Amino acid sequence: MPAIAVDAMGGQHAPEAVVQGVAGISLQTDIECVLVGDAPRLQQILEGIAYNPEHIDLVHAGEVIALDEEPNEAVQRKRDASLLAAMRLVSSDRCAAMVTAGNTGAAIAGGRREFALIPGVRTAALASVYPRAADHPGQDPLALLLDVGATVRCEPADLVQFGVMGAAYAQVISKVEAPRVALLNMGHDPAQGGALSQAHQQLGSLTGLNFVGNIEGNELTSGRADVVVCEGLLGNIVLRLLEAVAGMAVDLTASAAQRNWRWRAGMAIMATGTERLSALADYASYGGAPILGFEHLIIKAHRRSTAQSITNAVKVAAKAVRDGAVARVAGAIGSAAPAPARRRSRR
């Protein structure tokens, strides 16, 4: 199997956490990784830890795009950035997919620069998993939400393609045969939400898609849908709010525990429950978010990624490659009605 290119310099805990995550992968699995970044420094980190040298290559890149840099400008200026060098390993077919925990906007802008869109795709989307209640046994505890920030506003045809791409990806990763796709809207009435009603109608007319209609804000955390479609502005705010609220639930119990001995006693008893809440707050680290629509797959790991999050993201990338996720997305887009070219601006 071809290797996964890993941007070793991206993320708050890079390069240490990234190298450690890849070292872990090299011992646990047959997945081969190419670490891209400051090669002498990466070599030095590797020398201090256990890893399988047969599964790790290093490729030097002299620049780094910081987490707070303006994405388009950075991608334009820093041609030797580890993020872009990793992408070029993929576009030249030396690697099969890439992982980065760096600047999200730069990962999207870099993809637009280094990769072609799948024929027929109007614009790429960033998809993120989020935790929700399962409504039947064995259901994946995570649903896919897209777009969460590659776009701002979307036309109905964009939202339709997000549904098609998200369903194809979920089929590969979650092994759900017919993922339930829903449109995030302010009511169940198909006519609701202005131009969203056109997206509703078009999604409903696709024979290959299991479209279950509109989903409202209060249903996002239910098991009603496996793939939730919305424009980037809305998805970004929903995702970040979910992260904050999950974190707040943990803080609420933790701060109360510090304040009051009875709470402390309660907390000890409730350890299992607290772990559940923590897991909820940590979900962002689970697996990473795919950027869908390009001819090559980018897995965007959370900027706060630990070694474990990087390990998960690389495993997801390898699984997506093995199961032909990009080809599945391309096939699904090809089977859906051809869409007119996109005119509106992006992020």
Place this chain on the structure above:
Amino acid sequence: MPAIAVDAMGGQHAPEAVVQGVAGISLQTDIECVLVGDAPRLQQILEGIAYNPEHIDLVHAGEVIALDEEPNEAVQRKRDASLLAAMRLVSSDRCAAMVTAGNTGAAIAGGRREFALIPGVRTAALASVYPRAADHPGQDPLALLLDVGATVRCEPADLVQFGVMGAAYAQVISKVEAPRVALLNMGHDPAQGGALSQAHQQLGSLTGLNFVGNIEGNELTSGRADVVVCEGLLGNIVLRLLEAVAGMAVDLTASAAQRNWRWRAGMAIMATGTERLSALADYASYGGAPILGFEHLIIKAHRRSTAQSITNAVKVAAKAVRDGAVARVAGAIGSAAPAPARRRSRR
């Protein structure tokens, strides 16, 4: 002080809960209410409970708009609906403001029909309070979010007016001298979010407004802003998600408590904490949501309103009347730059 018109037939627990709430008010305060609805039935409910007859009048209305009715059609067809009859008591100056726990869309559509917009206002907005962490002692634990569903899409000039109206209302109700107004967006960069950047610029240029810039999804639950501005589609989804997540936190602890005796023991110890979470889930019942922009005030109580929620909503309406909330909003709109007429469609 002029009376508050109360739609006695609106809400899941109407008319009983509404009548009980108004009866409670009549005993506790000097506020006068006019209960509008099926007069014989309202009289019958009143006869079974304690109330002060000097503070309650009944006005008969023969029709009811159900919670699930299509709002525009219902408002068009049911001219004798309790909701519209209550509005006419306000537009004819017999009452000073109105309260309803009924169909939200119908309350907005009814307002558009029965009330005039404040001169200069482009479109009315539904504002809702939501709980957030306070970042200094004595800070109101609730922030105001608008619009949450009177509009779908908004132009920048609409968002600017929402900021102006929300700040004026918060000054009256929360007694904050210079409420911090923020724009809900996907990043702090003023240039972010497409057309939102124009709203950012215009909000920042208003001298009478304490505009603190963009607020992201993960900051909504912080104390950074007192008034958060967004278009209706976004606000509606954020608000309903907040409701669901608060409810989920309560369910999580409650269901775990049923399952496991150690959890039960923990829950007994943690009673205070659970109450806090329940209060969070119940915040929707706190006070009700004002519909801002009309020449008369509508307080929209939650459809699940209990007697206590109705009592709160009537108190908020009376306070807003006493402190001249509508005049304050009108004055603020008048001082802000005149805005061009609105062209785009509504809900």
